[in-house]
Amino acid sequence: MEQQGEQDAYVKKGAEYKRDMNYIDTRITKDGRDGYAVEPGRYRLVAARACPWANRAVIVRRLLGLEDAISMGLCGPTHDKRSWTFDLDPGGVDPVLGIERLQQAYFKRFPDYPRGITVPAIVDVPSGEVVTNEFQQMTLDFSTEWTDYHREGAPELYPERLRAEIDEMAHRNLTEVNNGVYRCGFAGSQEAYDEAFGRLFTRLDWLSDHLADRRYLVGDTITEADVRLFTTLARFDAVYHGHFKCNRQKLTELPVLWAYARDLFQTPGFGDTTDFVQIKQHYYIVHADVNPTQIVPVGPDLSGWLTPSGREALGGRPFGDGTPPGPPPAAEAVPPDHTPAAWT
Numbered sequence: 001m002e003q004q005g006e007q008d009a010y011v012k013k014g015a016e017y018k019r020d021m022n023y024i025d026t027r028i029t030k031d032g033r034d035g036y037a038v039e040p041g042r043y044r045l046v047a048a049r050a051c052p053w054a055n056r057a058v059i060v061r062r063l064l065g066l067e068d069a070i071s072m073g074l075c076g077p078t079h080d081k082r083s084w085t086f087d088l089d090p091g092g093v094d095p096v097l098g099i100e101r102l103q104q105a106y107f108k109r110f111p112d113y114p115r116g117i118t119v120p121a122i123v124d125v126p127s128g129e130v131v132t133n134e135f136q137q138m139t140l141d142f143s144t145e146w147t148d149y150h151r152e153g154a155p156e157l158y159p160e161r162l163r164a165e166i167d168e169m170a171h172r173n174l175t176e177v178n179n180g181v182y183r184c185g186f187a188g189s190q191e192a193y194d195e196a197f198g199r200l201f202t203r204l205d206w207l208s209d210h211l212a213d214r215r216y217l218v219g220d221t222i223t224e225a226d227v228r229l230f231t232t233l234a235r236f237d238a239v240y241h242g243h244f245k246c247n248r249q250k251l252t253e254l255p256v257l258w259a260y261a262r263d264l265f266q267t268p269g270f271g272d273t274t275d276f277v278q279i280k281q282h283y284y285i286v287h288a289d290v291n292p293t294q295i296v297p298v299g300p301d302l303s304g305w306l307t308p309s310g311r312e313a314l315g316g317r318p319f320g321d322g323t324p325p326g327p328p329p330a331a332e333a334v335p336p337d338h339t340p341a342a343w344t
Contacts, residue, residue: 009289010185010186010287010289010290011186011187011188011289011290012186012188013188013189014188014189015188015189015192016183016187016188016189016192016195016196017182017183017185017186017187017188017192017196019179019182020115020116022115023118023132023133023134023135024110024130024131024132024133024134025132025134025137026131026132026134027132027134027137027141027145028043028122028131028132028141028145029141029145030145030148036124036131038145038146038148038149040068040069040070040149041069041071041125042124042125042126043070043071043122043123043124043125043131044070044071044072044073044094044096044097044122044123044125045057045058045061045070045071045072045073045120045121045122046072046073046074046075046084046094046097046102046105046119046120046121046122046123047072047073047074047075047119047120048074048075048076048077048084048119048278048282049074049077049273049274049275049278049279049334050077050275050278050279050281050282050283051119051120051282052178052231052232052234052235053118053119053120053135053231054119054120054135055231055234055273055274056120056135056139056227056228056231057120057135057138057139057142058072058120058273059227059230059231059269059270059273060139060142060143060157060224060227061142062268062269062272062273062325062328063154063155063157063222063227063269063325064142064143064146064150064151064154064155064157065150065151065152065153065154065325066142066146066149066150066151067328067329067332068149069146069149070122070142070146071096071125072332073086073089073094073095073096073097074086074088074332075087075088075102075119076088076278077275077277077278077279077281077282077285078281078282078285078286079286082101082103082117083101083102083103083104083117084101084102084103084117084119085100085101085102086099086100086101086102096125097123097125097128098128099128101117102117102119102121102130103117104128105121105123105128105129105130106121106130108127108128108129108130109127109129109130109131110130118133118135119133120133120135120138121133122138136170136174139157139224139227140158140224143156143157143158143224144158151325152323153319153322153323154322155221155222155318155319155320155322156221156223156320156322157222157223157224157227158223158224159219159223162218162219162223165218165219166218166223166224166225169217169218169225170224170225170228172203173203173207173225173228173229173232174228175199176199176200176202176203177200177203177204177207177229177232178228178229178231178232180196180199180200180203181200181232181235181236181240181244181246182244183196183199183200184196184197184200184240184244184245184246185240185243185244185245185246185287185290186244186290193245197245197246197248200246201248201249204254204257207229207256207257208254208255208256208257209256211256211257211260212256213314214314214316215260215263215311215312215314215315215316216316217229220315220316220317220320221316221317221318221319221320222264222267222318222319226264230261230264230265230270233251233257233260233261234261234265234270234274234279235279235283236250236251237250237251237252237300237302238276238279238280238300238302239279239280239283239284241300242297243283243284243287243290243291244283244290250300252304259309259310259311260309260311262304262305262306262307262308262309262311263309263311263312265305266305266306266309267318267324268324268325268326268327269324269325271305271339271340272327272328272333272334273328273334274334274339275334275335275338275339276302276338276339276340277335277337277338278338280296280297281296284296284297301343302340302343303340303343304340305340306340306341
């Protein structure tokens with residue numbers, strides 16, 4: 001989602017950062033009302049492990065067991081201003097879509113597409129056309145429209161009785177935290193940075209209080225709200241603290257949030273989709289106006305992600321009446337040397 005289209009810079013001097021929230025809002029639904037019906041094997045999720053917004057879709061797909069219904073293509077951690085690319089695949093070509101750049105799927109449907117080429121995106125394999133890049137609705141539709149293809153024991157990530165509360169929690173976290181770190185990192189003035197910094201840590205303090213005596217954000221199970229917050233927390237010390245100047249404290253210095261994040265990281269579907277090497281490569285190399293040398297730092301020490309969180313003492317049932325997902329398919333596993341286990 002960080003792709004900036006034809007812009008060379010991420011920071012606009014003298015201005016606050018404003019994310020373009022206009023996405024392709026076509027939906028894939030059971031009734032196919034937008035022209036794209038739920039159909040196993042028809043669609044390909046294009047993601048990048050580096051991107052927090054794409055990481056959400058990868059986690060939800062895995063928790064729900066949609067791997068056989070929706071295939072996945074992974075772009076590399078870096079891109080130019082034109083597009084994310086499939087440089088992890090042999091020959092730099094996605095083996096299913098047969099393209100080198102995600103841009104090609106966008107232009108196949110919209111030849112004059114004017115905005116950034118973002119991940120996550122879902123592509124209609126038969127036509128080769130992008131269907132949607134609306135990252136917020138995408139994961140909700142995985143939960144509500146793809147139910148016929150959920151694995152046995154799939155959790156309810158968006159239970160109807162809690163949807164209003166989940167939506168409110170997710171919205172506040174989006175404005176203050178998920179996008180708040182970008183508002184700090186891409187601020188074009190001291191005033192814009194100071195304001196974003198204050199809002200970010202005010203919300204993190206609120207979340208610390210909220211989670212002090214409850215295991216999850218909403219209800220007593222993992223929901224969409226937890227998925228959305230996790231992908232930002234997972235990147236906090238690795239990139240946001242230093243690269244984006246979100247440096248009042250590290251995540252490891254916020255005891256409640258650090259334990260909450262570790263609890264999720266150690267839950268199947270979360271940590272096993274997180275690639276810290278690609279995360280650091282993306283931010284420090286792609287955001288060249290923020291980090292002109294494009295040097296990727298060696299630190300911080302990330303081995304602490306595997307230490308016990310103690311959060312199980314708060315109760316809660318991670319998957320409700322469901323069960324954890326099994327191991328990820330071998331082709332989708334994070335390389336072992338890109339995980340905290342390699343640094344212990």
